[in-house]
Amino acid sequence: MKSNVYVTGIGIVSAIGLGRDEHMENLWNGETGLRSLTHLSTVKQGLFPAGEVPLSDTELYSRIQNLSIRPEHLSRTLLLGSLALEEALEQAGEGVLEGKVGFIGASSVGGLRQTETYYEQYKHGGVESRRFQTHDAADCIEEMARVLGINGFVTNINTACASATHAIILGSRMIRAGLLDTVIVGGADALTKVTINGFDSLFLLSKNHCRPFDRDRTGINLGEGAGFLILQSETSKRRSGSQALASIPGFGVRNDAYHATSTSPNARGLTAAMSEALLLAEKRPSEIDYVNAHGTATPNNDLTEGVALQRVFGDKVPHFSSTKAFTGHTLAAAGAIEGIFSVLALQHQVIPPNLNFENPIEEHGLIPQLESVTASVKNTMSNSMGMGGYCSTVIFSKI
C-alpha cells in the first residue's frame, strides 16, 4: 500500500503579498499585483506591467526571521524563497524535519540577476566575480537546504514554467515510494532583465494587464515570487503532530512533443497529464471542483489549454481560473504558487477569480470563474506547461 501524501505547510510570496493571509485577502478582493517595475532596473521598466514583489532586496532580507542564509549566497531568488520557506515550516510545526528528509526545489532564474549585473566582472575578473557561485539556479535551493541541515536528497528541477509542479510531483512520488518521510517542495524565481528581454524577443509580453482566456488576450505579464509546501507521509505526519491541509492523491507528467515554444493544437501532452492524474487519484472528472489553469494569456496557451479542458471534462468543465492576472507569470515558481492557491481553495472553500476577462475564445467558448465565490470544494487541480513541451498536473484533495 502506497503511503498517502499530505500537505502540512504552505508558504508563499508574490506580487499580491507576503504570506497566506495577504494572498487570500487579495485573491478574494480581486486585487491585482501587476504594476510598473520599480526594483528591477531595465529600460523596459514602464513598458510592460509585471508582478514584482513590492520590496527591495534589503527590505526582503530584513523580514527573514530564522533562516541564517550566508551573505555570499544572497540573491533575490533566495530571499523570496527563504520567506516562503519560513512560513511553510512554521505552519507544519516543529519536528517535521525528522526522519528521511529531502528538498526538491524549482528555480530557473536563480542568481541570474547578479549575473546580468556583474557579468563583465565575472568574465574578466573583479571583486564581484566570487558572486558567480549564485549563478546556478541550484545555488539558492542548496543554500536553503543547508540552512535547514538537510544533507540527503536535495535537487533542483528546471522544466521551465512547469518546474515547481514537477517538484511537487517528484516529492509526492518519493513519499509514495517510501524513500522520504518529509519533503520540502516548491519553487522560487526573481524577475530579471534577461527574462523580460527574452520573452520580449519572442513577442510574448503584453503591454497591458494580461487577460487569461479572453478572446482579445495579448500575452504574458511576467512576475516573481516563491512558494513552498511541506509534504509528509502518514507516519511522519502522525509523529510530528502536523495538521494536514490537503492530500495529493494524483498527478501526471507528460510531454507534448510538438514544438519548442508552442503547444499542439489539441494539447495532447496536457490532456494526457490531466487524465493520468485523475486515473491515479481514482477520481472521475466530475469530482474536480476547481482547476487552477496555467493560463498564461498567450494566444496559443489559452486556446490549447481550453481544448484540453474540454477533452478531459467534456461539456462539464469545472470552475476554472488563471490567477496570473494577480501574480504575473512567476516562471519556475508558478506551479508552487498556483498549487498553494489550489490548497487555499480547499481550506477556505472558495474559488479564486480570473481577472480581466470579457469575451470567450471563439474556438472553445469557455468562460472562467469571474468573481470570487464560496463553494463546496473537495478536489482541485493545478496545471502547468513549460517550453520544451513539459506538461504536469497535480490534484489536491480536502482532508
Place this chain on the structure above:
Amino acid sequence: MRLAISASSCINPGIFSQAGSTETPPGGDFQVQTVDYKEHIEARQLRRLSKVAKMGIYSAKDCLAKTKKQVAESLIVATSTGGFSALDNFISRMIEKQEQNLSPVYFLQSLLSDVTGQIVLSLGIEGYTTTYTNRGGAFESSLLDAQILLEEQPDQTVLVGGADELPISYSDIIRHSGFLDTESQQDEPSEVRLGENAIFFALNKEVAKGDVLITDCQSYLGLGPTQAQEKLEAFLEANEGATPDLVFSGFYNEEQFSTYFPGLGAKKNVVLFKQYCGEFPTSTAFGVWLAEQVLRGEISPEALELPKTLHPQRILIINQFRASNFSFTLLSTNQ
C-alpha cells in the same frame, strides 16, 4: 536500486572517444570538437541548436539506436552548464545593445530545460520528461527518478543522460571566480582540467544474466570528511558490506581523496577518473559509462593503468563537485 543498462553512448573528447575527437591538447580542457552531428541530426535542425543540444541529441539517438526496441517512453536529463554559450551571447548583446532588438534564438538556447525539449522533439518522446540542474547532484537525481519511474511503470525504457557544455566564456569565469573552490576550505585554487560531454543510458527494470546494473546511487550535500566516511560506511553496509576492488574517484588527486577517505587508496585500486573526462557537473555520468565499459570488457583494466589480472565484478564511483555535492554509485555485473 536495480537499473539494467541496456545501451549507452558517450561523446567523450578524451582517449576513450566513441564519437568525439581525440584532439584534446595535453593538459588542456576537454572540448568536444569533431563530432559528425549529421549522422543523427538533420542539417536544417543543426543550425538552430546549442552545442549542448547537439551533443545531447547525438548521444541520446546513438544510445537508443543500440537498444532492441529503439524506443524510449521517458526521458530524464541532467545538465548544469547547458546553454551557457547562448546565455553569454544573449547577456553580452543585451548589455551592448541596451536591451534593444535581441534575437530570441540565444534566449531559447540558454534555457537549461532546452536540451531535454530538443531531444524530445528529435525522438518524439511523449511520456515522462524532466530536467535536473543541481550541479554535481543532477545526474544522481536522474538515476533516482529513473528508479522510481521503473517501479511505477516497469515495462518502460527510460533514457537517462548527463550533458554539459564548456564554452570559453564559461571556463574563463570558472577560473576567475574560483567557483570550484568556493565551498571548500582550501586556499590554493584547484588546478583541474575542465570538460564537456553528453552521455546517455537506456535503462530497464528487467534484468538478464550478464547485464551491467546500477545497483545503488546516493547523493549528499555539504559533507565534511567525517560525515562522508560515515555515509560511505552506511552505503556499503546497505550493499553487501565490502568495498569493491575497484573505485573510481572524482577527486582531483590522491591527497584530496585521502582527506575524505583515508586508507581507502592504499587498500583498493583507485582510478582518478576525471583525468579522462575533465571536471563538469554531471561527470558521474562519465564515471558510470566508464565503469560499464570496464565491466563489459570493452575497456581493459590496463587502459586505466590497472593490473592486467584485475577482473572487477563491482565498481564503486565516489564523486564530488566543489567539495559540496557528493555521491556514491555502485555498478555490478549481474551473475
